[in-house]
Amino acid sequence: MGEYLLEVQNLKTYFKVRAGKVRAVDGASFAVKAGERLGVVGESGCGKSVTALSIMRLVAQPPGEYAGGSILFEDQDLLELPESAMRKIRGGHIGMIFQDPMTCLNPTMAVGKQIAEGLRIHLKLGSDQALKRAVSLLEQVGIPDAATRASAYPHQFSGGMRQRVMIAIALACNPKLLIADEPTTALDVTVQAQILELISGVCNEFGTAVILITHDLGVVAGMTDRVVVMYAGKVVETAPTDELFANPRHPYTLGLLSSVPRLDEQRTRELRTIEGAPPDLLQPPPGCPFMPRCTFARAICRTMPPLDPVAGNAAHLKACWVDVTDPKEQAYADRRRKARLEAMQAVINTPTDATVQQTS
Amino acid sequence: MDVPGQINITPSEEEIEELLELTPALVQKRRSQVRIIFDRFIRNRAALVGAAYLILLFFFCFLGPTISGHNQPDVIHPADASQAPILKYPFGTDDVGRDQFARAMAGGQVSLLVGLTSMLAAIIFGIGIGSLAGYYGGIVDNLLMRLTDVVLAVPLYLLLFVLSATFSDGSPRSVIFLIAIFGWTYAARLVRGEYLALKEREYVLAARTIGARNFRIMFRHMLPNAAGPIIVNATLLVGANIILESVLSYFGFGLHPPTSSWGNMISDGQALYELAPWLVFAPGLLIFVTVLSFNLVGDGLRDALDPYMTER
Amino acid sequence: MGRYIIRRSLQAIPLLLLLSIFMFLLIHALPGGPEQVIFNPHLDAAGRAALRARFGLDQPLPVQYLVWLRNCLVGDFGYSFATNQAVSAVIAQRFPATLQLFGISLLVALVLAIFLGVISAIRQNSPLDYTVTTISYFGLAMPAFLLGLFLQDIFAVQLHWLPVSGTTSLGYTFDPFNAFLDHLLHLVLPVTALSVLFVAGWSRYMRSSMIETTKQDYMRTARAKGVSPTSRLVRHALRNAVIPLITVVAIDFGAIAGGATITEGIFAWPGMGTLFLDSLQSRDFPVLLAILLLSGFFVVLFNLIADVLYGVMDPRIRYS
Numbered sequence: 001m002g003e004y005l006l007e008v009q010n011l012k013t014y015f016k017v018r019a020g021k022v023r024a025v026d027g028a029s030f031a032v033k034a035g036e037r038l039g040v041v042g043e044s045g046c047g048k049s050v051t052a053l054s055i056m057r058l059v060a061q062p063p064g065e066y067a068g069g070s071i072l073f074e075d076q077d078l079l080e081l082p083e084s085a086m087r088k089i090r091g092g093h094i095g096m097i098f099q100d101p102m103t104c105l106n107p108t109m110a111v112g113k114q115i116a117e118g119l120r121i122h123l124k125l126g127s128d129q130a131l132k133r134a135v136s137l138l139e140q141v142g143i144p145d146a147a148t149r150a151s152a153y154p155h156q157f158s159g160g161m162r163q164r165v166m167i168a169i170a171l172a173c174n175p176k177l178l179i180a181d182e183p184t185t186a187l188d189v190t191v192q193a194q195i196l197e198l199i200s201g202v203c204n205e206f207g208t209a210v211i212l213i214t215h216d217l218g219v220v221a222g223m224t225d226r227v228v229v230m231y232a233g234k235v236v237e238t239a240p241t242d243e244l245f246a247n248p249r250h251p252y253t254l255g256l257l258s259s260v261p262r263l264d265e266q267r268t269r270e271l272r273t274i275e276g277a278p279p280d281l282l283q284p285p286p287g288c289p290f291m292p293r294c295t296f297a298r299a300i301c302r303t304m305p306p307l308d309p310v311a312g313n314a315a316h317l318k319a320c321w322v323d324v325t326d327p328k329e330q331a332y333a334d335r336r337r338k339a340r341l342e343a344m345q346a347v348i349n350t351p352t353d354a355t356v357q358q359t360s
Numbered sequence: 361m362d363v364p365g366q367i368n369i370t371p372s373e374e375e376i377e378e379l380l381e382l383t384p385a386l387v388q389k390r391r392s393q394v395r396i397i398f399d400r401f402i403r404n405r406a407a408l409v410g411a412a413y414l415i416l417l418f419f420f421c422f423l424g425p426t427i428s429g430h431n432q433p434d435v436i437h438p439a440d441a442s443q444a445p446i447l448k449y450p451f452g453t454d455d456v457g458r459d460q461f462a463r464a465m466a467g468g469q470v471s472l473l474v475g476l477t478s479m480l481a482a483i484i485f486g487i488g489i490g491s492l493a494g495y496y497g498g499i500v501d502n503l504l505m506r507l508t509d510v511v512l513a514v515p516l517y518l519l520l521f522v523l524s525a526t527f528s529d530g531s532p533r534s535v536i537f538l539i540a541i542f543g544w545t546y547a548a549r550l551v552r553g554e555y556l557a558l559k560e561r562e563y564v565l566a567a568r569t570i571g572a573r574n575f576r577i578m579f580r581h582m583l584p585n586a587a588g589p590i591i592v593n594a595t596l597l598v599g600a601n602i603i604l605e606s607v608l609s610y611f612g613f614g615l616h617p618p619t620s621s622w623g624n625m626i627s628d629g630q631a632l633y634e635l636a637p638w639l640v641f642a643p644g645l646l647i648f649v650t651v652l653s654f655n656l657v658g659d660g661l662r663d664a665l666d667p668y669m670t671e672r
Numbered sequence: 673m674g675r676y677i678i679r680r681s682l683q684a685i686p687l688l689l690l691l692s693i694f695m696f697l698l699i700h701a702l703p704g705g706p707e708q709v710i711f712n713p714h715l716d717a718a719g720r721a722a723l724r725a726r727f728g729l730d731q732p733l734p735v736q737y738l739v740w741l742r743n744c745l746v747g748d749f750g751y752s753f754a755t756n757q758a759v760s761a762v763i764a765q766r767f768p769a770t771l772q773l774f775g776i777s778l779l780v781a782l783v784l785a786i787f788l789g790v791i792s793a794i795r796q797n798s799p800l801d802y803t804v805t806t807i808s809y810f811g812l813a814m815p816a817f818l819l820g821l822f823l824q825d826i827f828a829v830q831l832h833w834l835p836v837s838g839t840t841s842l843g844y845t846f847d848p849f850n851a852f853l854d855h856l857l858h859l860v861l862p863v864t865a866l867s868v869l870f871v872a873g874w875s876r877y878m879r880s881s882m883i884e885t886t887k888q889d890y891m892r893t894a895r896a897k898g899v900s901p902t903s904r905l906v907r908h909a910l911r912n913a914v915i916p917l918i919t920v921v922a923i924d925f926g927a928i929a930g931g932a933t934i935t936e937g938i939f940a941w942p943g944m945g946t947l948f949l950d951s952l953q954s955r956d957f958p959v960l961l962a963i964l965l966l967s968g969f970f971v972v973l974f975n976l977i978a979d980v981l982y983g984v985m986d987p988r989i990r991y992s
Contacts, residue, residue, distance in 0.1 A: 091898035515967040652813035
């Protein structure tokens, strides 16, 4: 096996709709080492969930399609595998947990059986053995009174408990990689920390690599070794976590980080946002997808920049033509931002019937 | 990527202007609710065919006699008895020489009338009971729903047979009444369910706060929102009532002569089935296609209304 | 689970009582009143006096109701006008034939409906799906008597493939095996006529239930676990999708006492349906009312069974 456990190369996943093809993932590349924790961040609709589903080949084939690229898992291209081989990978070598634990479990099957199912399929355990193992897994994920609870049904568990069961299911066969798609978004804040700690602890113990998908920068900061930032289906920046937070190099990342309110900020300071809206994925403009919203934009941005290392740090990659650390660039960006705000004010203040915002 | 040279030249003011494209505002004419639903309905080919057939059927039954000249359903022509369908008698004649084409149109008027009127009566009654039960809840709801349960528990056909045997005089009015008495239950349940859900919406509270009276709230505010499923149910109910009436008439418990519906025509023609199958085929086919069309339209309406309606 | 059953049963009792009151009022609402219902027109004065005492007809209404109710509970429904037999005996004699016809029809319909509904849902919008859906629409639009007539005409009268009516071929004596076959042949047409309507409705219901179930998140979880498509279909999808259908089936089964009337009439099947039609012609009220009452009772009973079944199949219901 090469250096990486999982290598996503230029993945393209499109969805056919009546109006055309939605480019949910449009050339994403990143890699995960064995035992590594990778965070994937981005706003809603940036393609992070679709990327995760693509790795597991769970995307419904019509209307979805894998339009290009490769996903190398232990040097095998998952996109080329026949479905029967892929079934062995799913659950056996790669486990996945999803966002909403309330609906992810079969309501008419006891929880222990649902965990045992994977064990019977991949590890070929007999039903008694599988159930015993399921009970011990339940203990490991922190379900009290596991032996009795194994024959209970999902609706008898709280949201946090159900997510623990999901984790048990995903890790039952000791996969090398766990993909966690926004595992805590639907949970109470108090429970979020517990779940993340659980994931962290169990994966440490078994050496499982983790891809943690989230839109919450705080979660990423606490739990990951590396971060991948996605925007409009493309990877715009990737770096070790500390490095990303300390030295963001892509304008989008800059915008994300500066939009997080700080406790030590002045009270009267306005919250910072990134103006504009994500692009239409049906007909994305050529070049860098962030360009319409970017305060550093210039003519060359109409060509998509390659994802290349930042000067002086081979582990930190960005897809941007601009060096945002340059003070001249920062001044330029400031001027643009001011001019833009003025232009927007002008539009708001003049009464006009040409711009009617449609909310559907 | 910090390539020295050109890339780092900060742009001029003109370039800034050019790049300052605000997201183009989306101007979209807002279609009215009705228009949206209409468009969705149109897209459903089966429903469209059903609706087209029904429109044609109405013209056929109500304007047909005058246009085609076949307006004497009860006049006998002994000389032309038991004729197979020919140009003069498109649906043939029966054993006493009555024009089946004219009878089909006249029967159609009756069948449609009975079906629609009984549906209206049932729906109105059902809305009344359902809205009261759903809006007031509590004991009122309990009582009314018990009542509905009892009516539902009683076997429909059997009871109708018994009741019509003893009470009915064979007039359309009796038949409509009988069918309507038992047809309201589903609508009532439906309306009650909708009202129970709608009761908790903010606009109901708002209406109460400004002092609107209960009835006004129930019918002016809540009913339009519950309308979707009711309309679907109403459409399907017409088909069911037409079948019901034809079964009753077939067994002799529905309409009595001289009024004839498609059901009567079938029972009249059944005895002569060997010799004159057209006597049964024509009304039978008409019933079948009509009910089918009502069902298709009802389903089409359900599809057109439902996903939209859930975004209340 | 036991508590759930008890709770539901207790809820059914008031309904049964209301039903009995409804029936009782019906008797009194008929022209001629209860006298017409109970008194055989051929009775003499002494007979009438005896019956009057027995049914307490000179007592106030509530007392009459109680007497009537008590009679019903012990199975005393009076005597048939036509045959002078005890009504309960007459009904008991006819019931098995209806049970056979209705039971087999519904079972056949259930199997077919699940099968058609599932393949329709799996191959959504395929030609197969459209065919099944079209046939369902046809089945729903066809009045039961029409279908029976056509089937009878085509297969029995024209083609002579199957017998026209009745349960057995008259005028022949068969050995047990052939008698069984002969009976089976007689069942084919009525069962087909009766089950078409059910298959039409149920298969559509199953189809939409199945489509809805396959969209659920837990199906995706099963796929992410590496479960094979067959297992996913049976252990995850079917298991959940079939629940609402089974409750509908149970409720439809409640129509057993009168649900086959039309079909029985057309095929001269000697069950409760033909008994009802005959009694209707001869105005044999004791029989008619007993059948009505029994029908209502079965409806309530099977509604209860449906609820219990639902609790058995869906753990969310019974543990709440």
